[in-house]
Amino acid sequence: MRDELLLGIDLGTSSIKANAIDRHGRSLGIGVAPTPFAASAFGVEMSTEALFAAIRAAIEDLGVLATRIAAVGVASMGETGTAIYADGPSDLPLVAWHDERGGEIVDELLAEFGDAEIHRRTGRQARSVTSIAKLGWLARNGYDARGTWTGVAGLTVWRLTGVLAQEQSLAATSGAYDPTRGEYDREILAHVGLDSLVWAPARIAGTALGHVSAEGAAWSGLPVGIPVTIAGHDHPVGVIGAGGDRSEVIDSMGTGEPLVVSWTAAPDLPHPAWPGQLGDLTVTAWPGTPRHMLLWETLRPGLATRHLQRALRVKRDDIEFRAIRVEAEPLPLPTLVAMQEGRIPAEVLELPAEQAWAATLEGYASASADAEARLRELSGVSGPTLLIGGGLRSRRWVEAKLRRASHPLAMASEREAVSRGAGLLAGVAAGWWTPEQYPPADTVPLSTVVPASHSESSHPESSHPESQGALRRG
Secondary structure, eight states: OTTOEEEEEEEOSSEEEEEEEOTTSOEEEEEEEEOOOEEOSSSEEEOHHHHHHHHHHHHHTTGGGGGGEEEEEEEEOSSOEEEEETTEEOSOOEEOTTOOTTHHHHHHHHHHHOHHHHHHHHSSOOOTTSHHHHHHHHHHTTOOOOSEEEEHHHHHHHHHHSOOOEEHHHHGGGSSEETTTTEEOHHHHHHTTOTTSEEOOEEOTTOOOEEOOHHHHHHHOOOTTOEEEEEEEHHHHHHHHHTOOTTSEEEEOSSSOOEEEEEOOOTTSOOOOOTTOSSEEEEEEOTTSSOEEEEEEOOOHHHHHHHHHHHHTOOHHHHHHHTTTOOOOOOOHHHHHHHHTTOOOHHHHTSOHHHHHHHHHHHHHHHHHHHHHHHHHHHOOOSOEEEESGGGGOHHHHHHHHHHOSSOEEEEOOSOHHHHHHHHHHHHHHTSSOTTOOOOEEEEEEESOOOTTOOGGGSOGGGSGGGSOOEEEO
16 A cells, blocks of 8 residues: 555664654654653663553654554664563663663673673673673672563564564674674673573564564554564664665764774674774674674764763853854863763863864864774775764764865765664565665765865855755665
């Protein structure tokens, strides 16, 4: 039927979005509900029941559009999940990925295996954000860590269909999964006391994992019998939704700022490392395909600017406007990392407010440019750079990137890239199209490469994204 729609669900850190898209990839309506994370005595978490209620509220917010859904794709934050027993979900809290619990688990893993060996096995560094760090902490603090583990996307699919599953890019966030071999590492799991836990099988995004059951339909309001897939980890899925492809570097500007490139794994080659550099370079799956991507994560611009805004006691719109034409030297990466953790150095606070803001954005533009150059060397990707994410609203930040661009720059027009990407992968599950043959996305060419020596004032107004027309890309 031509009036059928696809539903992309984005289980984000701050909000849950249900995006109904048509056969042209256009959104006809978005339902939104707050993600029910809350502070507890131990950290930041939510209950399974609270998550289900929020998902249901977001779907309800779509109104009559929910009755036209032909397939569902679920994308989510990584790391957060729970165990499911034969009779339903466990009572394990859904611990936020950014919660600080699990640091001692990481220390033990490093002492046993070493950082290089963990990276060789899993394609990422040992970090407290991983699922096994949180699970290990829960198991040692009186929680029953049995059953079958899956992330919050898999939990949602189970609620809709009764099927237990996981997806490859989300499995990679566990901290005990080799994304190139597609297997969980039993030695790492055994060392943290999680070898008796079953791990749901990781499938390629877009695989029809099950169909909405009568019980799932009664809970969600969606039609019975429609296919459901796990679209994957929000960062990779956002690349799909924004129109990114394997020829580009994708720079996702938001609370976090991961940089993504396509990468071809070879059985006889180790996972690429980032020796001597600050940051976490990880290997994950390119959604819907057997290929892989490299994802560099260190930058958290949204956190740093939030802390700076509070310290300066300014409104974001005001300080953004005041900083537009302010010249400033970029803050170094260690200073930016400290600011992400809420530690604003005195020398930053001593600057005029608009200069502190400009220096912060210049610092992030400089750090991402350095990382992009390294990623291009590792991957061989030589195409344009595509900017995506909510940070595109900051003219000052975009222009700082323009001055440092080594390749042509474009920005994605899609602001709900993750939920749209989840919907596109739902279309794969429904047989509407094959992977990477999605309806095109709008992008805006920002400029040809601008020499780094150009000053802020040398940019004509035509270099601002709002002055350019959009291009359609497949």
